[in-house]
Amino acid sequence: MPVPVHVHVLVLGGTTEARRLAESLAGDRRVRVTTSLAGRVAAPRLPPGDVRVGGFGGVDGLAAWVREHRVGLLIDATHPFAATMSRNAAEAAAQAHVPLLALRRPGWVAQDGDRWHSVASLAEAAELLPALGERVFLTTGRMGLAAFAGAGLDALWFLVRSVDAPEPPCPARMDVLLDRGPFELEGEREILRHRRIDVLVTKDSGGAATAPKLTAAREAGIPVVVVRRPPVPEGVPVAATPDEAVEWVVRKLSAEGSGGADGSGSADGPGASG
Template identity: 60%
Template sequence: MSPHVLILGGTTEARRLAAGLAARPGVRVTTSLAGRVTRPAALAGEVRTGGFGGADGLADWLRAHHVDALVDATHPFAESITANAVRAAAATGVPAVVLRRPGWRPGPGDRWHEVASTAAAAEAVSRLRPGSRVLLTTGRLGLAAFAHLTEQHFVTRSVEPPAPPLPQHTEVVLARGPFTVAEESELLRAHRVDVLVTKDSGGEATAAKLTAARALGLSVVVVRRPPLPEGVTAVPDVAGVLDRLGFGG
């Protein structure tokens, strides 16, 4: 029987992994997407959309579809999905790998203020002078943490329009990345941004905004990643996952 690999996806790395596995003869690959984006980028192999119903539902799916390996390649902040994947893998005996691109690190000239959560980021923003202009790149689901702030002006960028609650003074920019440093610099200048707020997503695809902020001398509030479940070590790249699954070389 062909080996079946389930990828919990939604990231650039998940798409690359699916392509790498699908190119190998005899390997069946299924990528599961949460369904938060209505028009996701094309994926190699099979695609399913929607949740599993927690760890128990995921375990049932692994058994029913004869999955031989599970790869959690979700966003570094998809904390509950990662926890469910680890529990489901333990319950079924399916080998599991967590794929996480390395996080960002501040360099010379960076003006970072690192915080532990979006709530802490909102607290940091609340201390800014009234009228400060803040670019929020924390994702649609993270905007609620800032909804109570009325003294600052916010610009938020997302692929699709965010749902309420939003801060009172919010301008929404609809765009799909990745963006170049020049594009990020133009956005920051055009909206007269004083402070950038972002999550430590890591990777090159979304790092241009940090380069642009550094060049413009802007402060950046960076939300640190949640820790991985106890005993779990992440693999940093697609090549490492392929090696772990026995498809390297």
């Protein structure tokens, strides 16, 4: 009979998927779940289990926290565009010899009728805008607005949607819409009509919560500038859903319970494909 194990799972969160993962693991007595939030949202929706808020102080700080709190499994369930945190997680997991999984919702896929323009960065998106429209629906969040604050874009008007109020530098001509998804299709249609939007800018965040804006833009024939997501660090296994992440955790627990652990809380090395 496998020996019961108690493993500390650290979830780097801030996404719907991270919260659902914590909810799914909360009933498993073999694990203790801690969700770490960056603290960039004033009133985040808290998941079950332990919650910590704030940064770790880079790679070394995260690795030290993992060791100090005897973390056995690390799951990077941050936003698909949190590239720095994902790189830090990969390096910290390697330092601490802890298995790492990336939980990433699939990206969006263009459909017939979409007028998408794929770009690599917010700066590239800003360069493209003057050729596409004059009234911009900017749905990339409050971080990175400086890319749209250049004098070359002063003739454009921006509707910026974010959870919390943005801080300067911001576009010269701008209205702010404070709102949090999920968003409904009819509401997105109304924004495009009422605000006379003629170009949409978004990051390829994926998921259903904010996808209705893409449908509304397709229906209206509006061009969409889509910022491509950064890749997951090389060698890190990826789960597309919280259920897949739970299965990964269960496999690791089974390996430890059957004697697969090496005494460090790790069933196998970071970057394992299991």
